[in-house]
Amino acid sequence: xxxxxxxxxxxxxxxxxxxxxxxxxxxxxxxxxxxxxxxxxxxxxxxxxxxxxxxxxxxxxxxxxxxxxxxxxxxxxxxxxxxxxxxxxxxxxxxxxxxxxxxxxxxxxxxxxxxxxxxxxxxxxxxxxxxxxxxxxxxxxxxxxxxxxxxxxxxxxxxxxxxxxxxxxxxxxxxxxxxxxxxxxxxxxxxxxxxxxxxxxxxxxxxxxxxxxxxxxxxxxxxxxxxxxxxxxxxxxxxxxxxxxxxxxxxxxxxxxxxxxxxxx
Numbered sequence: 001x002x003x004x005x006x007x008x009x010x011x012x013x014x015x016x017x018x019x020x021x022x023x024x025x026x027x028x029x030x031x032x033x034x035x036x037x038x039x040x041x042x043x044x045x046x047x048x049x050x051x052x053x054x055x056x057x058x059x060x061x062x063x064x065x066x067x068x069x070x071x072x073x074x075x076x077x078x079x080x081x082x083x084x085x086x087x088x089x090x091x092x093x094x095x096x097x098x099x100x101x102x103x104x105x106x107x108x109x110x111x112x113x114x115x116x117x118x119x120x121x122x123x124x125x126x127x128x129x130x131x132x133x134x135x136x137x138x139x140x141x142x143x144x145x146x147x148x149x150x151x152x153x154x155x156x157x158x159x160x161x162x163x164x165x166x167x168x169x170x171x172x173x174x175x176x177x178x179x180x181x182x183x184x185x186x187x188x189x190x191x192x193x194x195x196x197x198x199x200x201x202x203x204x205x206x207x208x209x210x211x212x213x214x215x216x217x218x219x220x221x222x223x224x225x226x227x228x229x230x231x232x233x234x235x236x237x238x239x240x241x242x243x244x245x246x247x248x249x250x251x252x253x254x255x256x257x258x259x260x261x262x263x264x265x
Contacts, residue, residue, distance in 0.1 A: 006099050007107055014111025022115060029120040033068045033127070039193070040064035055197045055226070061134050062224055063195050065127055070216050071192050072116050074154040078105040079182070082166030083175045086260065102163065109159060138223050146231070147223035153238050154215050158186075160245040163253060170256030191217030197228070204228070211245070214238040 018025060040061060047057050085091040085101060094101040128135045138144070165182055168175050187193050189212035196207045196217045207213050208229045218234055221227045227234050 007103055010104055010107030011111045014108045015114060018112045018115040025115055026119045029116055029123060032072060033123055036064040036067050053198060058136055059224060059226060060195065061131060062136060062138065063220055065124060065135055066220060066223065067192060067216065069120060069124055070151065070220050072120055073113060073151050074158050074215055076109060076158040076162040078109065078159060078162035079166035079179055081105065082163065083169035086169040087173065091260065106159065138225065143223060143225060147219050150219040150222050150238065153242055154219055157242050157245050158215050160249040163249040167252040167256045170259050186212055186215060190215040209237060211241040214241055
């Protein structure tokens with residue numbers, strides 16, 4: 001209960017900080033929508049030109065309209081700040097307190113996402129209205145609940161991945177190379193840049209089992225009612241990869257703490 005109360009307090013603090021910079025956060029959300037919107041127009045032009053795609057135009061429209069929300073809700077920015085705390089000795093203050101830097105990172109993640117969601121949803125609603133009959137909102141309470149559960153698991157996976165990458169700062173003075181690699185690999189393989197359904201057959205088969213699919217694409221597949229490989233198998237793989245990410249994060253963190261000297265504190 002102490003951790004729950006602490007977490008609630010930290011979420012409130014992070015909400016206040018995010019509200020202070022609400023204008024900047026709003027501009028971020030506008031930027032987050034631009035790439036999917038441009039991609040939507042490109043694929044629509046391809047369909048009009050006669051391109052034969054393995055999915056329907058309605059599916060693509062719904063996917064690109066909703067992907068910015070899924071990407072925001074599952075995103076994590078913990079790795080950079082965790083690496084900085086390890087590098088400059090800021091981690092010391094958490095090692096001496098009855099809480100942890102991970103609890104604070106989760107609270108920051110949740111608090112900022114609440115503000116981002118409030119700002120992003122109206123933008124998505126305006127876009128959906130502008131598209132008219134081309135966009136069809138998914139229906140069915142069960143489908144939304146399953147998609148929400150998948151989003152929670154995806155968000156935990158991305159946060160665990162960030163903890164793993166950030167913890168590499170125990171051994172590397174500069175982890176920016178790892179961060180840049182993650183920023184390239186995750187959007188491409190998770191379906192943010194291009195829906196995995198549009199990949200060539202060989203790559204699409206591989207994408208069904210690789211972990212990054214379950215960070216963004218899979219929750220959207222559940223919501224849109226088109227899950228290659230089956231819903232049960234998909235959830236089984238998502239939970240399995242989450243456990244792999246959790247083991248990796250715990251292992252790297254604990255091994256790193258054994259080498260930590262608090263230099264620069």
